[in-house]
Amino acid sequence: MTQKISAIFLFFFIGFTVACKNNSSSNLNNDTNQSGTIYISVDESFKPVIQQQLLVFKSSYPDANIVATYKSEVDCFRDLEKDSTRMILVARKLKPNEDTFYKSKLDYIPKQDVVAFDAVAVIININAKDSLFTLQQLKDILSGKNNIPAIMDGNNATSTVRFLQDNILHGENFGKNVVATSGSEAVVAAIATMPNAIGFVGLSWVGNNDEPKQKEQLKKIKFALIECTTCEEEGVFTKPSQSTITFNQYALARPLYYILKEYAEGLGSGFKNFMTNERGQLIFRRAYLAPAKMNLIKRSSAIKEEISN
DSSP: OHHHHHHHHHHHHHHHHHHHHHHTTTTTTOOBTTBEEEEEEEEGGGHHHHHHHHHHHHHHOTTEEEEEEEEOHHHHHHHHTSTTEEEEEESSOOOHHHHHHHHHHHSSOOEEEEEEEEEEEEEEETTOSOOEEOHHHHHHHHHTSSOOOEEESSSTTSHHHHHHHHHTSTTOOOOTTEEEOSSHHHHHHHHTTOTTOEEEEEGGGTOOTTSHHHHHHTTTEEEOEEEOSSOSSSSOEEOOOHHHHHTTOSTTEEEEEEEEOOSSOOHHHHHHHHHHSHHHHHHHHHTTOEESSSOOOOOOOOGGGGGOO
């Protein structure tokens, strides 16, 4: 009798352990592609466009409740380690050591892919005298060699800071002239009052001319034009736009990734599918980012026109 009870107990214990492991695969809420509640973390650089994505998704699927928090890139990756966070939206994919970590923890590697291409926009005051910058000039500013005030969206935990350190400074330290603010909106506000400063912010915050608030901001700030390193002609400078990002003419373009923890398809997959299909891609396009999954027809354009303000 005792052996029988022990066997039954062992059977239920094994079943409970397997169930717990499956639940850690992000199916705790028994959600579907169109219903349930999940938590996601989003790089603050992409907040305006992801808010639009979530608004349209919710209007289409009223039973879907996606709770988004907006924070630095490093904090998003920290959240991904928690069972409660289903998805993050960030500017880089998982590194090989992170793949290994999640394979060990979850028995699978989270799904990831690019949904759109964004850019780090270089913004200056509307009355600023200098509006053309080579990559070397940007490096001189960011390193402190040129003491122009440089305004960032936070400390070294943000995707914008990481991107500039990797792609402009190539690992060097920032100069003392580099100032951190409390977020992207604070960068725009600071540049609007500082004629001699330069700011770095995600294009999603300043590139949508159809958004009333951003349209109003462009009365106080403007885009700096950055050296095109891929153009056949020398001396070509471009500002961030769908065209210059799509055709690799803007030097500070970057991807927008989703990273999704779901062993089986649930609400996270539903939102991922929405962003990668037509309606989601059109939202990225309307926000003046470059959609990653929508075929765009290449047309010839007069790139020199980008030089004028």
